[in-house]
Amino acid sequence: xxxxxxxxxxxxxxxxxxxxxxxxxxxxxxxxxxxxxxxxxxxxxxxxxxxxxxxxxxxxxxxxxxxxxxxxxxxxxxxxxxxxxxxxxxxxxxxxxxxxxxxxxxxxxxxxxxxxxxxxxxxxxxxxxxxxxxxxxxxxxx
Amino acid sequence: xxxxxxxxxxxxxxxxxxxxxxxxxxxxxxxxxxxxxxxxxxxxxxxxxxxxxxxxxxxxxxxxxxxxxxxxxxxxxxxxxxxxxxxxxxxxxxxxxxxxxxxxxxxxxxxxxxxxxxxxxxxxxxxxxxxxxxxxxxxxxx
DNA sequence: ATAAACAAGACTATTTTGGTCCTATTTAAT
DNA sequence: ATTAAATAGGACCAAAATAGTCTTGTTTAT
Numbered sequence: 001x002x003x004x005x006x007x008x009x010x011x012x013x014x015x016x017x018x019x020x021x022x023x024x025x026x027x028x029x030x031x032x033x034x035x036x037x038x039x040x041x042x043x044x045x046x047x048x049x050x051x052x053x054x055x056x057x058x059x060x061x062x063x064x065x066x067x068x069x070x071x072x073x074x075x076x077x078x079x080x081x082x083x084x085x086x087x088x089x090x091x092x093x094x095x096x097x098x099x100x101x102x103x104x105x106x107x108x109x110x111x112x113x114x115x116x117x118x119x120x121x122x123x124x125x126x127x128x129x130x131x132x133x134x135x136x137x138x139x140x141x142x
Numbered sequence: 143x144x145x146x147x148x149x150x151x152x153x154x155x156x157x158x159x160x161x162x163x164x165x166x167x168x169x170x171x172x173x174x175x176x177x178x179x180x181x182x183x184x185x186x187x188x189x190x191x192x193x194x195x196x197x198x199x200x201x202x203x204x205x206x207x208x209x210x211x212x213x214x215x216x217x218x219x220x221x222x223x224x225x226x227x228x229x230x231x232x233x234x235x236x237x238x239x240x241x242x243x244x245x246x247x248x249x250x251x252x253x254x255x256x257x258x259x260x261x262x263x264x265x266x267x268x269x270x271x272x273x274x275x276x277x278x279x280x281x282x283x284x
Numbered sequence: 285a286t287a288a289a290c291a292a293g294a295c296t297a298t299t300t301t302g303g304t305c306c307t308a309t310t311t312a313a314t
Numbered sequence: 315a316t317t318a319a320a321t322a323g324g325a326c327c328a329a330a331a332t333a334g335t336c337t338t339g340t341t342t343a344t
Contacts, residue, residue, distance in 0.1 A: 004233045004252075005301065012248045028320070041304055048322060061311025062319040077255070091146045106154045109271045110146075113219070117259065129251045147332065170289070183335055190291060203342025204288040 004081065010038050011046045011084045016129050018056065019072040026065040046084060053083035072130070078121035088121075090114035146223065152180050153188045153226045158271050160198065161214040168207040188226060195225035214272070220263035230263075232256035 013036045021027060029047050033040040047066055051058040057069040068075070082088060091110045155178045163169060171189050175182040189208055193200040199211040210217070224230060233252045 003231050007302075009233055009248070012252075013246075016247050030320085039303070042302075044321075045303085045323090051321085058321060059311095060309080060321050062317095063312055064310080064320045066321090089145045091151055104155075105158050106151070106271050109266070110154075113263075113266060116262065120258065120262075121255075124251070124255060129248050149333075172289085181334070184333075186290075187292090187334085193290085200290060201342095202290050202340080204286090205343055206289045206341080208290090 005085060007042075007046055008081055008084045010036070010043055011050060011080055012126075012129065013038070014043055014047060015050070015055070015068070015072075015075065015080065015126055018066065018068050019126055019130065024067055026059050026063075026067050028065040032066075049083050050080075053079070055079060055083055068126075072126040075126040076122045077124040077126075078118055080126070081121065088114070088118055090117065147227060149184075149188055150223055150226045152178070152185055153192060153222055154268075154271065155180070156185055156189060157192070157197070157210070157214075157217065157222065157268055160208065160210050161268055161272065166209055168201050168205075168209050170207040174208075191225050192222075195221070197221060197225055210268075214268040217268040218264045219266040219268075220260055222268070223263065230256070230260055232259065 014032045017032055017035055018027060029044045030040055032038070032047070033043045036043070047056060047058070050056045051066065054069050055075055056066045058064070058066050078088070090113060091106075156174045159174055159177055160169060171186045172182055174180070174189070175185045178185070189198060189200070192198045193208065196211050197217055198208045200206070200208055220230070232255060233248075
């Protein structure tokens with residue numbers, strides 16, 4: 001269906017929430033879960049992935065929690081998606097061995113498209129999400 | 143996982159094959175299936191969707207088949223994806239009612255991203271797929 | 285009439301995604 | 315030392331989306 005998955009959506013909400021806090025204030029998975037109405041278990045899993053990819057820093061033990069590991073101007077949508085969903089493939093034969101006998105006639109162009117998209121995603125930063133609260137166009141795109 | 147699905151891939155292969163033929167030469171689903179190593183039943187379904195959206199024209203009866211309904215320079219990737227996968231949603235709360243109590247903090251920016259992507263997809267034409275046979279970079283994108 | 289094609293819906297299987305649960309580890313506070 | 319609050323991570327199950335098949339009907343050239 002060509003969309004970001006729910007986990008990425010939750011990850012964005014979590015990161016957005018963290019970036020809204022005073023600098024370097026540690027928050028817990030529990031708090032993020034409650035404030036954003038996501039199950040604790042699920043958001044925990046997502047935060048773990050973000051921590052593995054060093055987008056957030058985890059503080060272990062009692063009084064522990066999570067903080068953004070970098071400034072929100074330095075966390076890109078590309079990084080977030082890759083941290084949560086894994087490598088970005090736009091089409092299948094990038095990922096799996098292409099079994100087509102003749103040289104695949106569409107691979108080249110699709111690769112170019114994929115590159116462009118990822119480049120664009122790199123330009124979108126977490127900080128960009130804080131600003132645009134107004135434009136809530138909820139419609140689909142024909 | 144944020145990728146085009148296999149059906150779209152097959153649809154592209156089918157369209158590409160049709161565009162490689164002499165002008166207005168009708169070809170059958172069977173031929174497309176064989177030449178591209180896709181099951182007949184599956185490629186038939188896909189061709190039907192493309193026909194419904196008038197990207198290809200179907201000729202019924204014996205000696206029937208399919209032809210491109212427009213010049214390949216006038217068929218965009220956006221149209222193809224939408225014909226096969228349905229409306230493009232980049233994130234979930236576009237499609238389903240957003241249940242989050244507070245105004246969703248990420249919707250605005252994600253909508254902007256979605257628009258940009260669809261606009262980009264509109265600029266990619268079927269004819270573009272015929273040219274780039276060389277750049278077969280098969281790697282994933284970290 | 286017949287055979288070769290498309291049309292379309294119902295159905296099944298497979299894969300991916302979403303989500304839970306359990307156990308272990310870390311650490312501040314008492 | 316013990317406890318409680320936190321993260322870490324793997325195993326597991328449920329649900330949804332995708333891929334693929336099958337069957338029946340319609341169209342039309344020969």
